[in-house]
Amino acid sequence: MTKYNTVAEAYGFWKNSSVAVMEARAKAIEKDIAEDPNADVAGYAIEAEALEQAIAEKRGAQPATSANAPAEVANTAKGEKDGEGAASKVYRSAFFKHLQGNKLTQAEQAAFDNVNAEARANAFNKLSDTAAVIPTHTLNEIIVKARDMGGIMSISRGFHMPANISIPVATPGAAASWHVEGAAVETEKVSPVPVTFGAYEIMRILSISAAVRTMSIGAFESYLADELTASVMACLGNAMVDGTGSGQGTGIVSGITWTDGTNKVTVAANKSLAYADIVNAIALLHRGYSQNARFVMNNTTLYTDVYGLVDENKRPIFVADPVEKGKGRILGFPVVIDDYMEDHDILFGDFRYNGWNMPEGIALDVSRDSSFTKGLIDYRALAIADCKPIVADAFVYVTKATA
Incomplete structure (x- = not known):
């Protein structure tokens, strides 16, 4: 691979090539950055910017600027057309190169500036003037991983609505009835339950080795998704159990x-x-919520308090799943393990009537100053989120007295 020291040098090499040849080279660069952990990202950034300028010139367009990069030029430089805003692949590439401290192409810089200018005008403006909104693809991956961790979050309803907006949630309605031909039928008035999620901040500092700059974008994205799942989403998952509702989400227990x-x-x-x-807990659950009800407890409670219980015919009430470890059913109802539950505590109910909200995703700031002597880069994750039970009647609580 030819190494170029400046954009002008690379431009001089490629300016006489056909558009097809330059587009093919742009695709090859993107593929190598995404797949090769040892790729020369800085060198590729120089070449990609030169290719973008040369392609724009061939097509009679002005090279993109950070103020108004045309979407067509941005996508052509990448050899593809994709979504808009934080969902675009151009922004995704720009986001991770920004965090790594690598040079952005003009199209990437334009996408990065546009997305984050809009975000800072909304929810994140009080958090940071330089925070970058995490790409949609990465946020989706984080949410999927969080749900795969199990716990209450995996079975609760997720919202992505503006904070402090009342959202109507339908509750189980009355059953239909037999009708006598010709008889009038009374209209049933359905009264949805409104839920309003607040705007609480979750913050986490991640200190990562400066070697992250040499990682491929794909590898860095996977690593960052794991770290944010284990911190930001775990914080929200904890609040869904026993959050106080004061400066944080509201848990079901509290x-x-x-x-x-x-x-x-x-x-x-x-x-x-x-x-x-x-049996008493099951009997206490209000009508309409049992069909999708689940038992939630931690691992200790399951194997210390529940595992050995038998019914009146000496049959175990817990039946383990033969395929997935730690899963099973209690008297036919699925069991969900949540490590944030206290020992000897059990929740039973329909967790579709418990909700969490993250209206603006996660924003990241990067600092190379605070850990300068250690060769580390600090990343600050910021999220606005809330959680709370939507319908109290959908749950029953089993607990052990302390005295």
Whole structure:
């Protein structure tokens, strides 16, 4: 591969080539950056910018500028056409090159500036003037990974709505009835339950070796997605269990008023969980929520309190899944493991009526100053999010008394 020291040098080499040849080279560069962890990203950035200028000149267009890069030129330089804004592949490439400290092409710089100028005019303006919005593809990957981790988040309803907006959520309606021919049928008024998610900030600092600059974009994206899943999304997952609702999301345990005999079963401090307690919890669940109900508990509770329970015929009430470890059913209802649940605590209900909201995704800032002497780069992850139970009647709480 020919190495170019300046854009002018690369431009001089490619300016007499055909558009097809230059587009093919642009595709090859993108492929190598995405797949080869040892790719010379800085050198490729110089060549890609030169190719962009040469292609624009061949087509009679002005080279793209950071102020108004035409979408066609941006996509041509990449050899492809894709989505808009944070969903575009041009922005995705620009985002990760920005975090790595590598040079952006003019088209990438334009895409980067446009997306983040809009974001800073909205929700993230009070968080940072330089935060970059994470690409849509990466955010989707983070959410998928978070759901794959299991827990309450994996079975709750996710929203991506503006904060402080009331959202109507339908509850189970009355069943249809037999109709006598010719008789009038009364109209049923459906009353959705409104839910309003607040705007709370989640922040995490990630310190990564400066060697990240030499990683391929694909490898860096995968690494960053893992780190953000294990930090930002885990923070939200924890709040979904017992968040206080003050400066953070509201958890099911702390966000619902629990009353013994109504929506709560309390096991005496000197006793162990019994088969009757599980049956009572199922019986307390309001009508309309049992069809999709699940038991949620941590691993310790499952294997210490539940695993050995038997019914009146001495049959185990927990039936393990023969394929997936840690999964199974209690009296026919699926079991979900959530490590943020307290020992001896069990939630039972329809978790479609518990929700979380992340209206603007995740924004990242990068700093190369704070860890200068250690050769590290600091990344600050910022997210606006909230969570809360939507319908209290959809849940029952089983807990053990402390005294």
